[in-house]
Amino acid sequence: MNVASRLPETSAAAQADRPAKSAKPAFLGFGLGLRAQHYDEILNGNPPIDWFEVISENYMIPGGQPLRTLDRICEGYPVVMHGVSLSIASTAPPNFEYLQGLKDLARRVEPKWVSDHLCWTGVHGKNLHDLLPIPYTKEALDHVVSRVQLVQDFLGRAIVLENVSTYVQFNNSEMTEWEFLSELSRRSGCWLLFDINNVYVSAFNHGYDPLAFLNGIPADRVVQFHMAGHSHMGTHIIDTHDHPVCEDVWDLYVAALKHFGRVSTMIERDDNIPPLDELLLEVKRTREIAERVLPPLGKQAE
Amino acid sequence: MSDFARQQAEFQRGILTGDDTVLVEIVDSPREKRDTLFGVYRYAYGSRLVEAMRNDHELLHTYLGGETFDEMGHAYVKAHPSEHPNLRWFSQGLPEFLRSANPYSDHPVLSDLAALEKALNDAFDAEEGPVLELTDMAGFAPEAWPDLEFHAHPSASRLDLSTNAATIWLAIKNNETPPEAAPLEIPSRLLIWRQDVTPMFRELSVEEAMMWDEAANGVPFGVLCEMLATYDDPDDAAARGAGYLHGWITSGILTSVSTE
Numbered sequence: 025m026n027v028a029s030r031l032p033e034t035s036a037a038a039q040a041d042r043p044a045k046s047a048k049p050a051f052l053g054f055g056l057g058l059r060a061q062h063y064d065e066i067l068n069g070n071p072p073i074d075w076f077e078v079i080s081e082n083y084m085i086p087g088g089q090p091l092r093t094l095d096r097i098c099e100g101y102p103v104v105m106h107g108v109s110l111s112i113a114s115t116a117p118p119n120f121e122y123l124q125g126l127k128d129l130a131r132r133v134e135p136k137w138v139s140d141h142l143c144w145t146g147v148h149g150k151n152l153h154d155l156l157p158i159p160y161t162k163e164a165l166d167h168v169v170s171r172v173q174l175v176q177d178f179l180g181r182a183i184v185l186e187n188v189s190t191y192v193q194f195n196n197s198e199m200t201e202w203e204f205l206s207e208l209s210r211r212s213g214c215w216l217l218f219d220i221n222n223v224y225v226s227a228f229n230h231g232y233d234p235l236a237f238l239n240g241i242p243a244d245r246v247v248q249f250h251m252a253g254h255s256h257m258g259t260h261i262i263d264t265h266d267h268p269v270c271e272d273v274w275d276l277y278v279a280a281l282k283h284f285g286r287v288s289t290m291i292e293r294d295d296n297i298p299p300l301d302e303l304l305l306e307v308k309r310t311r312e313i314a315e316r317v318l319p320p321l322g323k324q325a326e
Numbered sequence: 327m328s329d330f331a332r333q334q335a336e337f338q339r340g341i342l343t344g345d346d347t348v349l350v351e352i353v354d355s356p357r358e359k360r361d362t363l364f365g366v367y368r369y370a371y372g373s374r375l376v377e378a379m380r381n382d383h384e385l386l387h388t389y390l391g392g393e394t395f396d397e398m399g400h401a402y403v404k405a406h407p408s409e410h411p412n413l414r415w416f417s418q419g420l421p422e423f424l425r426s427a428n429p430y431s432d433h434p435v436l437s438d439l440a441a442l443e444k445a446l447n448d449a450f451d452a453e454e455g456p457v458l459e460l461t462d463m464a465g466f467a468p469e470a471w472p473d474l475e476f477h478a479h480p481s482a483s484r485l486d487l488s489t490n491a492a493t494i495w496l497a498i499k500n501n502e503t504p505p506e507a508a509p510l511e512i513p514s515r516l517l518i519w520r521q522d523v524t525p526m527f528r529e530l531s532v533e534e535a536m537m538w539d540e541a542a543n544g545v546p547f548g549v550l551c552e553m554l555a556t557y558d559d560p561d562d563a564a565a566r567g568a569g570y571l572h573g574w575i576t577s578g579i580l581t582s583v584s585t586e
Contacts (some may be wrong), residue, residue, distance in 0.1 A: 087452060088451035147331070149409055152341060154341075159330070163330050191364070229355055231356035260366070
């Protein structure tokens with residue numbers, strides 16, 4: 025049951041909705057998360073990577089090698105910024121100092137888009153540096169919609185939000201995660217980053233069908249896929265990003281391509297970082313599967 | 327307070343203090359109990375922050391050993407919950423923590439090692455700035471020199487250590503057995519900066535440290551030379567001053583010179 029779609033449009037929050045009017049970002053191809061371990065190989069070689077995603081906070085620093093390297097990467101590749109501290113669902117007051125830092129970095133990078141996660145990272149002045157879960161309630165939805173609008177107004181661009189891996193669910197949730205994300209995107213105008221591994225992890229942890237999640241997200245709102253690995257603990261899965269993408273997630277990628285069509289896709293590895301060549305094989309596989317599953321670009325209906 | 331805000335406060339308290347109040351609002355999964363699932367967040371909180379400290383303080387980690395470092399790290403996490411959105415700044419308070427918290431305050435070399443690593447980390451990603459070249463000095467007539475004021479590169483900083491932490495740091499860096507920790511009769515005066523992209527440090531003599539500190543305060547070259555004259559042979563004070571200056575410029579530690 026989609027409770028969110030039946031929310032009264034006369035509510036104060038609904039009346040305040042001002043979906044950001046921005047064109048859907050173009051397809052970038054098949055990319056990789058930029059990590060410091062690969063700086064030299066990327067700058068000195070010519071790896072077959074269409075674009076890079078950079079962790080925003082790694083470059084929200086005064087200067088030095090990371091920013092100089094980032095400038096060189098931006099000269100040669102399309103880049104998107106991906107943050108971990110926006111805390112868009114926090115009930116704490118917005119952190120305008122952080123937002124200004126993000127805006128300054130975006131001015132430097134000129135990213136194709138700026139993303140973060142549907143989560144919160146702390147309240148009462150504390151930051152737990154984790155992507156914490158929320159209850160899927162109408163109250164939370166109204167709050168996050170207004171917060172997304174505030175951030176989009178401040179940054180002067182529509183943002184992209186990612187579904188996170190979660191380990192707990194709240195008993196006061198009134199809708200599913202995919203209903204929440206769909207409504208959030210529709211009402212605020214934000215785009216969605218569909219993390220296929222996170223869908224797999226959360227579906228296992230909470231006992232639902234990942235295809236229900238996948239099919240519950242409107243295809244036209246998704247601008248990016250994440251592919252990553254995880255750690256299986258038997259009764260639950262932890263989203264560690266320290267392993268290669270597993271076969272079940274590759275299967276889900278095929279289903280995602282069939283549902284969403286051509287979407288900018290990347291391999292995301294955050295820990296236990298292997299040599300670049302190893303990740304390039306995974307990037308190559310994302311490309312090959314898409315070429316097999318989807319019609320050639322020229323023949324794809326827009 | 328809204329229901330959503332109350333729930334977040336309880337969730338956070340559950341992670342930071344071990345309070346279980348929030349568990350009544352969380353459901354068991356088909357395969358696992360809610361306390362185990364919530365425990366994923368509790369465990370991840372401490373381990374992620376201690377890992378960030380390990381990355382920032384690799385040599386202190388080697389010096390202490392993994393187990394002792396992690397124990398120290400969790401004590402720091404408890405005493406200093408993060409208040410900044412960027413993990414980069416989380417361990418900034420570590421030198422002060424080690425200087426003041428038992429049992430670490432009994433071993434001042436730990437605070438000194440952390441302070442040296444912090445200074446090098448800060449130099450690594452410090453603000454960019456121009457680098458003064460020797461050729462920039464050629465345009466000044468001899469009579470202008472007494473009025474010259476020198477401006478440090480944004481990456482430059484000074485650190486005084488009361489122990490042989492700098493020697494220990496070098497030994498660990500070179501994969502050698504570090505000497506026993508020991509207090510110093512005269513503190514070691516270090517100058518830290520970034521040369522191109524690499525953080526550097528070197529030890530200054532008492533005299534050079536004085537000149538650096540006073541130059542950083544805006545004292546012009548003429549007065550610096552008068553001060554040097556009180557430290558050693560007054561006849562070659564200007565030559566010694568010029569020598570230190572030459573070293574700073576060739577190492578890229580100065581960003582500009584002015585006559586104001």
